[in-house]
Amino acid sequence: MSPVFQATLPSGRLLSGPIAMDNYHLGELLVGEVRAPAQILERTPRMVAQQGLDHLLLQFYHSGTSRVEVAWGEADVGPNTCILFDLAQPATVVAEPVHATNLLLPRALVAETVPNVASLHGHAFDYATDRVSRLFFTCVRELVDCADMLDVHQLPHISQAVAMLGSACLRGRAAARPANEVQLSIAIRQYIERELGSPHLDAEMLAAQFGLSRATLYRQFISEGGVQRFIRERRLLRAMKMLTQPTATGRPRVSTVAYTTGFSDEKTFSRAFKRRFGFLPRETEVGAGVWGRTADTQPVLQSWLKELAA
Template sequence: MSVILRNHFAPPADPAALRENWIAALLPIFQATLPSGRLLSGPIAMDNYHLGDLLVGEVRAPAQILERTPRMVAQQGLDHLLLQFYHSGTSRVEVAWGETDVTANACILFDLAQPVTVVAEPVHATNLLLPRALVAEKVPNVEALHGHAFDYASDRISRLFFTCVRELVDCVDVLEIHQLPHVSQAVAMLGSACLRGQAADRPSSDTQLSITIRQYIEKELASPRLDAETLAEHFGLSRATLYRQFVAEGGVQRFIRERRLLRAMKMLTQPGPAGRPRVSAVAYATGFSDEKTFSRAFKRRFGFLPRETEVGSSVWGRTTDAQPVLQSWLRELAA
């Protein structure tokens, strides 16, 4: 039986609550502003499916303005890419380098580590949200594609990529959890092939530095020597400059601890072919010096001990944090 996690938004029974509920549903990714003084028209729905390393889904959205402000970007600290394949509808996307129009049969890429404003008419789209790390090594300067749109219907590789994501949404109910790592890898590889064919300029140096530091942290999480001093020395930064990159996360050490614990949760709930690892092995693999320190930190974060985790469960299902499901998924993704 399939155990794929689904996050579903459907219009509430009370039409008066629709506007507020829709805004809340989008808040983990966008701040939404809906036209005032008029009823929301057209079908409104959104589905997201958690496939372990990425999310896929579909959205039917009303006319709206979507924003990721610099403050929102800094506060959330997301390092993910969102690709939307438009079936119908139009949008105007505004980023630092300029503006672009998105229409049917176009795919738009959003780098969630950068600000953006989207002025949209009613839209129907298929979504793919994945950690930057899944494609970063194969797509140089993928962050430079932020806000760029490309026609997925005319280019064969792009069409193949879209068809894969679209079919994945349609067949998600028959997938099994052991298939997810292979599916995610295939989607990431195909997406990398598609995105390599797109050209764009580099982002600002400050944005690039923030992204590069976070990529380095993800790669070095297993090292117990990973700390603020090591990062400052590696990147040639002062402690003050480094800390400014992580103000929204409460500092670099807190950010590293959070990433370590989320990766540990993933290792415990989504074991590999060799089965579920020992708690001590997870502790060392995520940079903790000993099992006792790891277990104490894990319980403070999630409210239960590492040995009490269940295979196939999700962080959002048991975390003590009061936050929307989609927000928890984003924090968990790529842990």
């Protein structure tokens, strides 16, 4: 579990029962199954910052219970319940022995149809009674059972189908808003992603582009703390990705990253970066060092997560 959570055993508890984790790489997403003992799992702010992952983890519980703690509060998870983790946000899980089916997918696969999926971080929902959720779970569960028998050429199509079904399930839970408002929200966020490198990207530019008042525009980003905060967060996450993922020419200069992600100067960028992640851009580590292992000994799951982030 170390590529995703820091795990410790609760005081006085012994390992008991079956312990196993299977994962299958389907090209664009990962599916798997876990049987885990009682443990405390932490995804700390520094771990989030150093890894720079922009993925979602969904766990469908078959048995066992957990208490999940995130910034907004706590949630209880049990059998027939799915919990969503946004790996770009911290979380703590206090778990009893658990058996669950896992799905890990890059945010990009659902972001266009579920624009505010980050608001679901730490939220649990019953996948047994809602028909769309049940269909989604059944698809993932059957996929785990047959993953090792699939042909390579089938994987991209299957990954896209799973992502679309997941979007259908999550979209109704992320917000109960009119369809035209959801489409507007999607369009605005797509525009922001395209224009992150522009230093002129701000609320005024967006309001003019979409013909909106500032009040209407702000309502689209209430769950993210406002439009400027959302833009800043997306810029910093993209900067972290550029700094931590190696390229053929090595890591780019800090000044290059600053200008590429829309900051007016390196000093402003470094100050914002440290405020968000707790350390300076020049202190980030490229590649395997970010994960605490060398490339020769890194676990398979760890390397797969990095591939999905590429």
